[in-house]
Amino acid sequence: MEFCPNCGTLLRVNKKDGKSLYICRCGYEKDIDESSRFEHSDKKQSEDEIVIIEDTNMTMPKVKEECKKCHNREAYWWMLQTRSGDEPATKFYRCTKCNYTWREYD
Structure with missing residues (x-):
C-alpha cells in the first residue's frame, strides 16, 4: 500500500500512457517501479464453501x-x-x- 505524501490518502493504481501509476485525488502521481509490482484478486466465498458444523x-x-x-x-x-x-x-x-x-x- 502506498499513501499520498501530500494529503495522506491511500493511492489508487491506474494506467496512463501504458504505464502503471499510483494516483491520488489531489493530483499527485508516482510511477510504480517493477520491484513493487503486485497482483491482487478478489475471491468471494460461494455458499457451497460455507460449512455448518452440527457438533454435539x-x-x-x-x-x-x-x-x-x-x-x-x-x-x-x-x-x-x-x-x-x-x-x-x-x-x-x-x-x-x-x-x-x-x-x-x-
Missing part, C-alpha cells in the same frame, strides 16, 4: 434456560445481529439435551 460437543457458554420442547433446564446460548445495526442482537438458545433451538428478541 459444543464449546459455547451454557445458561439455565428451560427448553420449550423437552423442559430440560440447560441450554447453550449465543448472540447474532439479525436485524439492523441500531437494534439489539438476537439471542439464540440450543437445548443441551434435545438440541432444540429457539431465539429471543430483546
